[in-house]
Amino acid sequence: MARPKGRPSTKDFICSRIEYDTNGGCWLWSGAMHNTGYGYLYDDNRKTITAHRASYKIFKGPITKGMHVLHSCDIRCCVNPNHLRLGTDQDNVNDMMLRNRVCRGASHPKAKLNDEKILKIIDLFNTTEMSQTEIAQKFNVSRSLIQGIYEGKKWKNFTHLVDKRKRKYQ
Secondary structure, eight states, rough: OOOTTTSSSSHHHHHHTTEETTTOOEEEOOOOOOOOOBBEOOTTTTTTTEEEHHHHHHHHHHOOOOEEESSSOOOOOOOOGEEEOOOOOOOOHHHHHHHTTTTOOGGGGTTTOOHHHHHHHHHHHHHHHOHHHHHHHHTTSSSHHHHHHHTTSSGGGGGHHHHHHHHOOO
C-alpha cells in the first residue's frame, strides 16, 4: 500500500526530520525514537522501520536480507548515508567489541557480581577448602559461573589472582 495522497514520501519525511551536526557530519534523527536510541518511522507501506535503515534504502539502495545497517560514527540516531554500511551479524558483533560497547562483568544489567565479590570469591578459592558449589550458594549464583571464574573463562581480568597450585580442580 502506497503512502496516502498528500503525505510526503519517505525520503521527504526523513529529510524533514534531520538535524545536521556540522562537527561530526552526522545527520541526527529528530523524529520518533525507540528507548534503544534508534529513530523510527513508518515507510511508504506503513511498516515501522528504523530511521537509519530507511535512510540507507533511500540514499544507497536495497538492503540484502539478513544484513544489518552499521554506523561508522557509532551514533544510533545518525541517518547520514555516508556513515552507514551493510554488515553481517558477525560484523556487527566485531564493531561492538572493537568499540567497547559490550556490557561485561559488573556493567551488565543482569550481573549479580561485582569486582569486590569476585575478589572475595577468589580469596575463598585461595584460602579455604570450600567447594565451587558452596561458593556458588554463598553468592547466589550458579556453580558453572564459579567454575568459569576458577578456569579463567569468566571475569578474565581477575584470572591471574586464582592460585590453582593450592588445590585440585573441583
